[in-house]
Amino acid sequence: MCGILLHYCSNNDLLENDLIEFPEGTELGPTTCVNESSIFNKIIPYIAARGPNYSSLRTVRAYRTSWFSSVLSLREPFTKQSINVDDRYYLQFNGELYNKEVSHWGNDSLYIASLLKDLEDDGSVIDVIKSLEGEYAYTVYDVKSAKFYFGRDPIGRRSLSYSVTANNELYVASVTGAVECFHDCIGGTVYEYDTQTKSLHDNQRLRPPYEVTPKLDMEFVSLSIVSKNLYSVLRESVKKRIESIHPAHIENSPIAVLFSGGIDCSVIAALVCEVLQENSYKCGKPTIELLNVSFENPRTGLLPSDTPDRKLSINSARIIQKLYPEIDIKLVEIDVPYEEYLKFRPSVIDLMYSKQTEMDLSIAIAFFFASRGKGFLTLPHGERKPYQRHGIVLLSGLGADELYGGYHKFANKAPHELVEELTKQINNIYERNLNRDDKVIAHNGVEVRYPFLDEYVIKFSTVEIPINYKVNKLILRKVASQYLKLDGISEEPKRAIQFGAKSAKMTKDSNKHGTDLLNRN
Incomplete structure (x- = not known):
């Protein structure tokens, strides 16, 4: 995982050709760069936080371009x-x-x-990008054609924004903070900026939109085989997201799961356990960290220990621990006092920009503290000890609601209405969720991966699963109970993170709605 920042300015002579490297632990501020752009310099600290192992600044005068990059190293060679x-x-x-x-x-x-x-001389950078399978964002500059290419993967799982100014400056960045005039890249769109014509083109798509099948199986004839096949593609998705990490990281740093205790994250946690069990790592007993975040909420009077998600996570963790005694499964209880919430609220609002609603904040701040991972372990006799997350790869259950009909508002929809809603949800998830979530999670120097948003999982789920299997996540509950033995978890109702963790409506001002714009003070 890395942080990306690029600046091209046709009217600016950079001071010199240079490559400046900043080793791990270097404090990078807004005066790091020799680039004269205040925007570029302001964004540097955000980019550096995403890749704590290494940062560098490259300037090439002939191309009037500066690149600032940061690296979180997960694969060898570095x-x-x-x-x-x-x-x-x-x-x-x-x-x-x-x-x-x-x-x-x-x-x-x-x-x-x-x-x-x-690539041959007549080869296409776009063809290279189309051949990639994974979750990513990128910039490529082709010296010969004098063109920049940038964008996000077909689902949009990594954040990326751009700006073309009135004087034809181009900026591309993983995260910008509250800098105006940036636009979030559309998932799956390849952007091409021609430095000769000073024109931006965005008419290249990596794939067509997903279409959810309207087919029905009212007799549930295929339920058994479809659930078995869904289990298989989900397991393979989790497996490749674990095995693509260099083994040394798995042996010395656990896999972490963003864990509310609900069915989506519990399925992911159980599949992680299965994959780790079948692989023999030198370290002996593998470790999984289940990261559960809960807030002190003055409006409700609830403490973190009282929230629905905390109670559910304790119960679900116990079930998974009994199923997989060979795995060291740690439930990390991340308590967020109200004072801590107030302290980090401005930073999270800044990070998640251009999202600016109350609902966005309540979700983003939950993910921020969860990925930060500063919490407690409850020992066998009930005492608690402080614990800091060690895992740098976090797995998330995001996408299950969009694929399998998990939202309450879908419960009473007719089949054709559910098809329309789910099609909209999965095709817009890059804009609704992913850009915001990646910005706040990666700021803690970790990488989040989404097994439900694997391209093969999405294709199978949209094409092969009858629409009536997606009422109240019937198909996923079938997988959880039949193939993962999560019977005590599979029947739990859906609860959004901001309500389960109590990060929504933190004050007694009950007139606020999720769609209301934030008061940034």
Whole structure:
């Protein structure tokens, strides 16, 4: 996982060609860069936080471009960014690829660099991007054509924004803070900026929109085989998201799961346990951290220990621990006092920009504290001890509601209405959720991965599952109970994180609605 920041300015002579490297632990502020842009300099600390292992600033006067990159290293060999590919291409890459050929090169960035290097003169950068399988964002500069390419994967699982100013400056960044005039990249769109014509094109798509099948199986004839096949594709999705991490990380740093205790994250946690059980790691007993966040809420009077998600997570963790005694499963109870909420509220509002509603804040701040991972373990005799998350790869159950009809508002819809709603939900998830969530989670120097949003899982779920199997997540509950033995969890009702963790409506001002714009003070 990496942070991306690029600035091109046709009217600005950079001071000199340079590559400045900042080792792990370097404090980077807004005066780090030799670039004269105050916007570029302001964004640098946000980018540096995403990749705590390494940062660099590259400036190339001939192309009037500056690249600032940061790296969170998860695969060997360690690869510095940005990458100069034979003086023809300059590459920044943020994310994880699951193409089988990646293993030959060791990591994603070197694999993409090899594809660019092997392009014939008439080859297309866009064709290279279309061949990638995974969750990612990128920038590529082609020296020969004098064009920049940038964008997000087909689902939009990594955040990326851009700005083209009135004087034809181009900015591209993983996160910007509350800097105006940036636009979130559309998931699956390849953006092409031509420095000769000063024009931006966004008419290239990596895939067509997903279409949810309207087919029905009112007799549930296929329920058994469909649930078995869904279990298989989900298991494979979790497996490749674990096995693509360099083994040393798994042996020395646990896999973490964002854990409310509900069915979505419990399915992910159980599948992680299955995958770890079938692999023999030198470290002995593998560890999983279940990260549960709960807030002190003055409006309700509830303490973190009283929230619905805390109670549910304790029960669900016990069920999973009994099912997988070979795995060291730690429930990390992350308590957020109201004073702590107030302290970090301005920072989270800044990070999640351009999202600006009360609902966005209540979700974003829950993910921020969960990924921060500063909590407690409850020992066998009831005492609690402080515990800091060690895992740097976090798995999330996001996407299950959009694929399997988990939202309450879907419960009484006619089949054709449910088809329309779910089609809209999965195709817009990059805008509704992913851009915001990646910004706040990655700020804590971790990477989040989404097994339900694997492209094969989405394709199977939209094409092969009858629409009536998606009422109240029937199909996922079937997988949970029949194949993962999560009977005590599979019947739990859906509860949004902001209500389960009590991060919504934190004050006694009960007139606020989720769609209300934030008071930034």
